[in-house]
Amino acid sequence: MDGRTAVIDLNDLLTKAGLDPATVMVMRHRPMEKDLRAVMPWLAAERYSVYNAFQSNHSEVVEKALSKARYLASFIGHEAGRAVFVGLCEVAGYEVVSSKRFWAFPENAELRVLGMNGPKDERDSFWFDLQPTTHLSDWKGKLVIDWTGIERSWWRWASRNRLPVRAIHDESLLVKAMPDWQTLTFEWSQLNLLPASWRQALAQWRGIYYIFDRTSRLGYVGSASGAENLLGRWQNYAASGDGGNRLLRGRDPQGFVFSILQRLSPDMQVEDVVQVESSWKERLQSRTPYGLNDN
Template sequence: MFELNDALERLHLPPARTLVLRNAVSELGEAIYWIADERPELFCAYQHTQGPQLAVAMQRAQYIVSCIGHAPDRAVFVGVYEIMGGRLIDAAQFNALPEHQELARNGYGMLADPDTTWAFDLQARPFMEAWKGKLVFGWPGGTRSWWRHASRNRFPIEALVEESIIKRRLPPWQELVLTWAQLALLPTSWQIPLSQWRGIYFIHDERRRLGYVGSAAGAENLLGRWLDYATSGHGGNKLLRQSRPADLRFSVLERTSPDIAVREVVLLEQTWKRRLHTRTPCGLNEN
């Protein structure tokens, strides 16, 4: 059976100096796929700071093979990175990085002990880049450890799929639910249809248990409206200013024809406000 180490050796990447990292979906949720697919600088920032145990191993290694958990005993390949050096980093230095500030919006926080946190200079290399999101290999030992020494383990290649697993398809509009943080990370392939969708949307504040109904029929339609929320956190609504952006969830109540008049969309919006009782004090709509 062909294994990951066989591929590494053919590319003259020594398994004895290579670590394999299996990033979990749980911390960043769906956003980890979007970041790995379209935001390489964020993905690199996500994995370049490590605690003491892995930091020691990375100081001795030359390469890391980075992947994302695909199942309890599977991983999907993302890329190969060369370790160009590392240094201890404190909390202030960690938090000052713009990439970490953006990741923090998606739930990625400071490591537990900043006194032992190392930041590594990771440089992406083109090895196996055509297999990004397509190469699936076995992960030995289940989820007991999220990183392995390549030379001490066997990673049987399970599949080479035609379509990238990390390139996520836009769900049907009835199933789409996004956090506020995810609005700023929307995949490019999602942004085009969202810019064409005109209709009524719903914002739910999970902490306050209140809802807001809005309409999108202007520039870039739903995409334009939601990106406004991504920037401001409240979209200019006074009652939403009292919500914490991290508590907000965004969904679509009704899609309309792309050429429907703005006046008709506003009338539809009013019917949804009545049906869902989102006018103050029961909700976050002022009128």
């Protein structure tokens, strides 16, 4: 469906699904936090409980409005003036939670690592029970609407706005094809959130990787071979922060950026892998005191 010729809008779709647009609040999530914004589509696609936690708590003004809604139509900021559909939830109720309890939710702990601030001034706030429905579920990640009016107005009532359908794609836009390995960079906080298709590729790749510590402005060169491959090795960093490397211990992994220097043949002998790794350490001067390699 071409947005230039489309004559239907979101309210038409809601009505056809048997929903009254006057009962539906529409949100277009585009977090201010850079790290969280980067992974929001991944969360929506494959870590929905974390995504849903993000939209279950709001400022006082929004929580007052959402408490009057029966449904929440959830979108992600796709590009300027566009929003991609994630799902339609029933607003089943809410409870008041303290700041301490808010951060005790495991999903919120994950979001905190990605930079989410939580309730302002650590106030008691509403925690909404948002139950996913099957309404329009076939169009998750595929339906794109025009986000008309003021873009920073990220929530609004469906019945009071006209949000034209721009396109309905064949494939989901939430998880894009994995970029070429030579252009990949990952923040440490992203390692546990990588889409399944990306994880599958990394699980098959052996190679030499690089970790840049933004805090110290020093780098570390490592290798992944054998059963671990890149995914297994990086999962170790995701779990421990330092991957067992002495000069990385005690450093804040939030400043680590991961990339691939060279992919290697899956049947390369271990001693040859070590030799290639050593070559990269020499070229990048990553051995101490100029880098974070201690050998």
